[in-house]
Amino acid sequence: MPPALAHIDTWIFDLDNTLYPASANLFALIDARMTAFIADFLSVDPVEARRIQKDYFLGHGTTLAGLMAEHDIDPAAFLTFVHDIEMDVLEENAPLAAALAQLPGRKLVFTNGDRPYALKVLERLGLGQSFEAVHDIHAMDLVPKPAPGAYAGLCAAFGIDPTRALFVEDMARNLAPAKAIGMTTVWVDNGSEQHHDADRSYVDLRVTDVTAWVQSLLEDQ
Template identity: 80%
Template sequence: MIAALAHVRTWIFDLDNTLYPASANLFARIDARMTAFIGELLRVDPIEARRVQKAYFLGHGTTLAGLMAEHQVDPHAFLDYVHDIEMEVLEEDLPLAAALARLPGRKLVFTNGDRPYALKVLDRLGLGGSFEGVHDIHAMDLAPKPQASAYAGLCAAFAIDPATALFVEDMARNLKPAKAIGMTTVWIDNGSEQAADADRSFIDYTVPALTPWLHEILETA
């Protein structure tokens, strides 16, 4: 391990577009399901449904949070609907599994999705045994990243000292609260970022992909 990261005892990873490449385009399928859900709920055309979807995402942190606040949508019904997708675009990632196994300390998944979906993705990637736990949207009491309570809840649930934790995300804005409580932050700059913040002072490392970076920090003296 490189000296700059020798203090890290807990490695925390976002799920979508972080543990698998954004080029797999899996989240596009979820995105389309969210648009369809809103279209059916509000009885609007796809263009208006997508506008509402993105407005809720930007204004509330997730589309679900906006739907709950504005339309009292049942979160379980929404999550079941949008996660009902095929995952054949994901492949087993042995190099990533090997890198995760070599990391010293605990490994966790921190996702705005739900646990059943996260477990399916991890199994598809061959990472089912790579993580101690999954902190999902229900564990956050439906208050998603980047709300500060999501990070506080994660640390409380797993007894994490933020000063000895590192968080990897593809959405830069979700790193800001992590940095505020003392975590080391890594942004996967893979093109999936939306509503990018010009301020990057809360990002410690910017990398194009996770697996090469993990092997680099493990092999550099």
Template identity: 75%
Template sequence: MIERLAHVRNWIFDLDNTLYPASADLFAHIDTRMTAFVADLLQVDRVEARRIQKEYFLGHGTTLAGLMTEHDVDPYAFLDYVHDIEMDVLAADAPLAAALARLPGRKIVFTNGDRPYALKVLERLGLGGSFEGVHDIHSMNLRPKPQPDAYAGLCAAFDIDPAESLFVEDMARNLKPAKAIGMTTVWVDNGSEQASDVDRSFIDFHIHELNPWLHHILETA
């Protein structure tokens, strides 16, 4: 393990577009169903539904948070609907499973999705036994990343010291609260977050793919 990471005891990973390549485009299917949900709920066309969806995502952290705040949407109904997708674009990732197994310490998934969806993705990737637990949107009391409460709740739930923790995430904005409480941060810059004018000073490691980086840090003396 490289010296900069010798302090890490807790390895925390986002799920979508982090534990699998963004090129799999799985989230595009979820995104399409979110748009359909908004269109049906508000009785608008898909173009307007898409605009509202992204407005809520940017303003509230997730589309769901915006729908709950603005329209009192049942989170269970929403999550069941948008996660009802095929996962045949995902395949088992034996090299990633091997790398995760070699990391010294605890491994946890921290996702704005829900636990049933996360477990299906992990099983599809061959990572069902790779993580101690999943901290999902319900564990966050429906206050998603990047809300500071989400990170405090994660640390409390798993008795984590942020100063001994590393968080890997494809959305750079979700790393800022992690850095604020002392976590080491890793941004998987794979195109899933397009903003170019965001402060990146809170990012410790800027990578493009998770698998090669994990193998690099494990092999580097």
């Protein structure tokens, strides 16, 4: 590894728009399902549903967290509905699978989605065997990133020393709590960021493509 990363023994990756390109627009399908769910649940038109959706996302970390806080919805019903999408916009990424296999240390997925959805995405990408485990929204007791407790729970669940861990994420704001507990942070700046914060002091590395970045680490050995 490059000297700055020689101490890393645990590699933690977000899922959506991180392990696949934001240009695949898979999350746009989920986004549309969220809007439809809110419109039906709250009996509002799509424009108002979209406004509520984004307000909850920005204010609570996820749309689901906002709906639970403001309307006490059934999280299982929401997750089942919004994740009922086709995966055909995703392509197998054999180069990333090969690179991850050579990366020394543990590899984990840390996602605000649920595990069944995450496993479908990983399988479609050809990454089904690339990760030790998926730490999902249920493992976080439905309190999502960027809540500090989500990161503490991840570390406790897998015995992670955060000072020896690296976290890769496309939403920069989700890196701040990781940095606060000592993790090395990698921001995937691929256009998916929805929360524009002038402060990026918690970002250690900025990359635009995860596959190319992991491959470059191996080339430096």
